[in-house]
Amino acid sequence: MNNQxxxxxxxxxxxxxxxxxxxLITRKMMLEGNHLIVNNYKIDLEKHDKIFVLGTGKASAFMxxxxxxxxxxxxxxxxxxxxxxxxxPCKKIKIIESGHPIIDANSLKAGEEILNxxxxxxxxxxxxxxxxxxxxxxxxxxxxxxxxxxxxIIFNLLLNSGANIEEMNIVRxxxxxxxxxxxxxxxxxxxxxxxxxxxxxxxxxxxxxGGVTSPDPSTFKDALNILSKYDLIDLTxxxxxxxxxxxxxxxxxxxxxxxxxxxxxTNNFILGNNKEALxxxxxxxxxxxxxxxxxxxxxxxxARVIGKFSAELAKKIFYENKPLxxxxxxxxxxxxxxxxxxxxxxxxxxxxxxxxxxEMKNEKFxxxxxxxxTDGTDGPTxxxxxxxxxxxxxxxxxxxxxxxxxxxxxxxxxxxxxxDGLIKTGPSGTNxxxxxxxxxx
Numbered sequence: 001m002n003n004q005x006x007x008x009x010x011x012x013x014x015x016x017x018x019x020x021x022x023x024l025i026t027r028k029m030m031l032e033g034n035h036l037i038v039n040n041y042k043i044d045l046e047k048h049d050k051i052f053v054l055g056t057g058k059a060s061a062f063m064x065x066x067x068x069x070x071x072x073x074x075x076x077x078x079x080x081x082x083x084x085x086x087x088x089p090c091k092k093i094k095i096i097e098s099g100h101p102i103i104d105a106n107s108l109k110a111g112e113e114i115l116n117x118x119x120x121x122x123x124x125x126x127x128x129x130x131x132x133x134x135x136x137x138x139x140x141x142x143x144x145x146x147x148x149x150x151x152x153i154i155f156n157l158l159l160n161s162g163a164n165i166e167e168m169n170i171v172r173x174x175x176x177x178x179x180x181x182x183x184x185x186x187x188x189x190x191x192x193x194x195x196x197x198x199x200x201x202x203x204x205x206x207x208x209x210g211g212v213t214s215p216d217p218s219t220f221k222d223a224l225n226i227l228s229k230y231d232l233i234d235l236t237x238x239x240x241x242x243x244x245x246x247x248x249x250x251x252x253x254x255x256x257x258x259x260x261x262x263x264x265x266t267n268n269f270i271l272g273n274n275k276e277a278l279x280x281x282x283x284x285x286x287x288x289x290x291x292x293x294x295x296x297x298x299x300x301x302x303a304r305v306i307g308k309f310s311a312e313l314a315k316k317i318f319y320e321n322k323p324l325x326x327x328x329x330x331x332x333x334x335x336x337x338x339x340x341x342x343x344x345x346x347x348x349x350x351x352x353x354x355x356x357x358x359e360m361k362n363e364k365f366x367x368x369x370x371x372x373x374t375d376g377t378d379g380p381t382x383x384x385x386x387x388x389x390x391x392x393x394x395x396x397x398x399x400x401x402x403x404x405x406x407x408x409x410x411x412x413x414x415x416x417x418x419x420d421g422l423i424k425t426g427p428s429g430t431n432x433x434x435x436x437x438x439x440x441x
Contacts, residue, residue, distance in 0.1 A: 004367075004368040004389060004439050005387070007285070008368055008387060008439065010284055010288065011285050011437055012425075012435065014284035015277040015278065016374050016428050018277055018280035019272040019276055019277045019374065019432050020062065020430045021062040021429060021430065022066055022429075024197065024271040025070065029070060029195075031071065038195065041269070043193065047124075048191065049122065050076040050124075050125045051076055051125070051127075051128065052078055052121060052126070052127045053077075053127075053128045053129075054114050054127060054128070054130070055078075055129055055131060055132075055135075056110070056130075056131060056132075056210070056212065057081075057130070057131055057132030057134050057197070057431065058082060058132055058134035058138075058377075058427070059132035059197050059431050060081065060082045060132055060135065060138075061080055061086055061087045061088040062086075062429035062430070063132065064078065064088065064090050065088040065090055068091060075092045075093070076092075077094075078092060078093035078094065079093065079096065079117055080093060080094075081095075081096045081097075081098050081107065081110035081111075081138040082097055082134075083098070083099075083138060083427075084097045084098070084099070085427055086427045086429070098110050098137075099137060099138070100137045101134075101159060101380075102152050103137045103138075103140050103148070103155065104152075107137060107140045108141070108142065110138065110139050111178050114139060114183070115141055115177075115183070115186050118183060118186035118187045121190035122190060123189040123190060124190075125190040125191070127191070127193070128192075128193050128194075128195065129187075129212070130194075131197070131208060131213070132196070132208075132209060132430070133197065133198070134209070135208070135209025135212070136169055136209055136210035139178060139212070140176060140178065141176060141177040141178040141182075142175070142176070143243060143252070145243050146237075146243055147239070150237040150240050151175060151240070153236075153237050154175070154240050155168075157232050157236070158232070159340075161232060161339065162302065162337050162338070162339035163226060165337075166200065166201075166204075166207050167226045169207045169210065170222050170226055171223045171227065172210060173206075173210060173255050174247060175244075179211060179216075180206070180210070180211050180218075180255025181213065181214055181215050182255065182256060184256065184263065184266045185262050187262075188262040188266075189262075189265060190265070191266075192267065194214075194266070194267065194268045194269065195269055195271050196270050197431060198270055198273040198274070198432060199274075199375075199433050200335075201300060201335065202298065205268050205270070213266055213268060215256055215257055215258040215260065216254075216257065219248075220252070221248050223247075227241075273432055274297050274333040274435070275294075275297045276432070277374060277432050278294045279294070285329035288329075289327060290328060291327065291328050292329040292331065293330055294331045294333075295330050295331065295332050296333065297333040297334065298333070298334055299332050299334030299335075299436070300337070301336055302338070303338050304338075304355035306352055306355075306436075307356040307369075308355050308359050310332070310369050310371075311355075311359035311360050314356075314360065314367050314440050317330065317440040326440045327439075328438075328439070330438040330440075331437060332438075333434065333436070334433055334434060335348070336348045338351050338379075340410050342411060343409065344410045344414060345411060345412075345413040346378075346379055346410055346411060346412035347378030347385070347413070348371075348373075348378065348379065349372055349386060350378055350381070350386040350422070351412045352436070353387060353388050353421070354403055354406060354407050354412040354415055354416070357369075357388040357393065357396075357403050358407060360388065360393070361403070366389075367441070368388070368439040369389075370388075371434060371435070371437075372423055372434060373433075373434050374431060374433060375428055376425040376426050379413075381413045382424060383413065383416075383417075383423060384423050384425045385422075386423055387423060392419055392420075392421045395419035395420070396418075399419065401415060401418060401419070
């Protein structure tokens with residue numbers, strides 16, 4: 001059992017380390033004389049008068065640190081926005097820490113400063129944009145009709161509704177003056193190069209960090225349909241709903257659409273994603289002697305449903321040798337959601353594992369199921385996720401903890417905190433969604 005826990009940490013660390021900015025920028029970018037090369041795309045720096053760096057996301061400060069290390073004094077100035085506690089020591093690039101998952105006053109400050117700097121650039125300048133997961137909340141410029149408090153209310157409603165990240169981002173983009181390609185519009189006609197660490201399934205660039213430098217195919221009508229789908233119309237603040245309705249009628253400007261000329265001078269590159277992390281986790285698990293399979297990099301849905309599904313997969317491995325035989329390591333990537341009905345404390349990874357525990361508490365074979373947020377934070381907690389094995393189950397029984405009661409109250413953090421089942425990594429400096437690890441002996 002102890003070996004499984006040790007192996008879990010080795011597998012998780014291997015996955016996360018492979019998609020940290022220090023690794024990605026070293027592997028996928030280089031400076032050859034006056035040419036900056038990104039994924040084989042060559043940029044002649046001598047053709048640009050000035051170089052600016054802008055960014056948003058949980059990994060943006062660490063990305064900024066690595067870009068400073070690579071380009072040094074070639075950078076004139078920069079501003080990036082990151083989550084509180086996710087900063088890095090930069091010299092030329094200003095770091096603004098702001099709110100996540102709910103935007104705050106610093107998110108607005110970052111949006112104002114970054115837009116102002118973008119508008120100061122000229123046709124002969126180069127703007128490097130550093131984008132990663134979480135950026136949508138960390139950077140904002142509001143329409144004049146909507147207040148910060150009203151935006152916080154609608155974001156809270158979406159977070160608690162069970163809406164997936166793609167749906168939340170469609171609404172966010174249509175309540176913003178910087179998302180949905182609008183930062184790219186402010187940068188134009190300067191040349192922009194966006195370096196992106198993806199936290200979205202299948203890496204659609206319009207859904208990562210608010211799609212600030214990418215065309216947005218979604219519409220105000222899509223945003224309205226999402227509010228309707230989750231029965232949020234009557235709960236949505238009056239000014240927010242009116243802004244969307246006016247947008248549907250063409251009274252408010254849409255986000256920037258494909259084929260706009262500004263994207264002729266905008267380049268977007270995915271540097272890292274969940275699949276890359278899973279591949280490195282697979283290599284590590286195989287080196288530890290496990291038969292290993294990446295089951296999916298696209299998992300989504302209710303956390304408790306995916307937790308139950310993960311438990312069923314563990315049972316199938318042991319009892320049927322499917323989809324592979326023990327000793328087995330099954331890896332799953334993606335991002336689940338939680339529909340909040342209780343008043344407890346937790347995150348989607350912890351809730352997933354608690355749900356799995358409810359299904360595994362009577363099993364006798366050796367197993368471990370874990371789920372971890374690669375950014376090092378899971379919900380409004382100090383944990384990255386949680387794990388369950390027989391030791392965790394035994395401790396819960398000794399303390400007479402009822403896992404079903406904690407699950408119904410969305411109180412996974414307090415359940416696992418009582419029995420040493422939390423996984424705490426601290427801010428990782430990256431963000432490529434979540435990783436589920438299932439080990440079966």
